[in-house]
Amino acid sequence: MSAIDTRARLLDAGLDLLSQDGLSGLSLGRVANAAGLSKSGLFAHVRSKDQLEIALLEAGTELARRTVLVPALQAAPGLTRLRVLIELWLGWSVRAGLHGGCPVAAALFELDDRPGPVREHVALLEQRWRGLLAGLTREAVELGDLRQDLDIDQFVWELCGIYLSHHVASRFLRDPTATTRAKRAVDALLGRAGAPDVQLTETRA
């Protein structure tokens, strides 16, 4: 078995564990075990716990890219694309096959006060993602779908809040209405941003 296959298996199993147990809940032994590897075999791939965490986080964002960004880019630019991306974003982790929540969201609360390279990396990922959201929003503004004077950063900031609230509601509270609530909040946010009302478009899509 080639090393790259092993590495892929490793990232796959590790990412699932990460999404369930969080960064500090992760351990080399358990990841190695889940990947069918010895602890030292795994250690040959990642040279430290930190590097394992970073590699796993990276694998997570790559998975998110394939699961939410790429499909969203097939939608028409502007408001439509933004809407589709948000819909794909909410709860993406389970749709991507993970058995836990969004690893980055968890890390945002876990690494509050833990300096180091992992925190740095998460900050980078988060800023990249927010930049992406801001970019799509700007596009919608420029295409005339949203208000010209929209405060884009504020828009993205509030959107992230909806994502987090949805994460808590659906994953922790197991509230079955979580997605409905989130969509209602997004609609209100978009409404304030100047998007035309959308009455129940594709409620079942």
Add this chain to the structure above:
Amino acid sequence: MSAIDTRARLLDAGLDLLSQDGLSGLSLGRVANAAGLSKSGLFAHVRSKDQLEIALLEAGTELARRTVLVPALQAAPGLTRLRVLIELWLGWSVRAGLHGGCPVAAALFELDDRPGPVREHVALLEQRWRGLLAGLTREAVELGDLRQDLDIDQFVWELCGIYLSHHVASRFLRDPTATTRAKRAVDALLGRAGAPDVQLTETRA
């Protein structure tokens, strides 16, 4: 030194550690050390790690009660009280003297997929808190400060999102504009809820 003093010291030191390191980052040894106790001495007070976590969470909400709820109740009932509570809520942990973030917020993302008594307890705390927010909101509605047909649960849901977004922005991203953004979002939320516009009231209070 009396036992209740010791217990108070224990909860105090442990709560600070909890807010910095999260639940799974906590360890009996470190808490004992921080409280100036031996591990077994600590064990005489809490009979297990789970019970320590629960006791600490409880101490955290008690601290929050004193720091945000009690002062807010001195404000006039209705919209004013609601506004004051939100303002005191955002970033309460640092004002309460903790060196980390809100322990419950962190737990909401940490215990996603970890069943057990601690998760149960956090769920209880969270539901209690949301109930309290809903109560204050309902009061504002009944006093005519907010729209009669306001969807209160939806309002609270979005408010929690703002809190979470503010938590990430201020604590993880260290964004200095976090509080400004949060207040702007709250104003928009209140505006949609039928509150009269408030132009720059107490911008420096």
Add this chain to the structure above:
DNA sequence: AGAAAAATAGCACGACCGGTCGTGCTATGC
């Protein structure tokens, strides 16, 4: 087929984990 190189396993380490044990101390009730 055989040598070179890469990939994985085995093993040992020191530290720390949650938890238990027996043992004193100290304050209180009789």
Add this chain to the structure above:
DNA sequence: GCATAGCACGACCGGTCGTGCTATTTTTCT
């Protein structure tokens, strides 16, 4: 003045942590 009860201690349990070092297997290249 003495028994009792609770608090805190240090030592220690089996286990797991992250991390090295050394074999051994597997692949690759000649």
